[in-house]
Amino acid sequence: MVKRKDVRQAELLDQVLALFLEHGYENVSLNAGVAASYQVKMAMGAAEQVAAMTSLLRLHNQALFERIVAIWEDLFK
Secondary structure, eight states, rough: OOOHHHHHHHHHHHHHHHHHHHHHHGGOHHHHHHHHHHHHHHHHHHHHHHHHHHTTTTTHHHHHHHHHHHHHHHHHH
């Protein structure tokens, strides 16, 4: 199932708002927002997962991919 763009945006905003409420606006990094965005995409379903993962493997997204990996590693320390 592919969700409409406005539904995906609302889910992302919900994730970021939860981060702000939990940690405070001043303490939420861009990395945390990127991780929330990626989590929303992964939760959507197969088509979105494949698109998100494929785009991360492109050479011009290498820095973003490294940041996401670092965030996930920090989550599981």
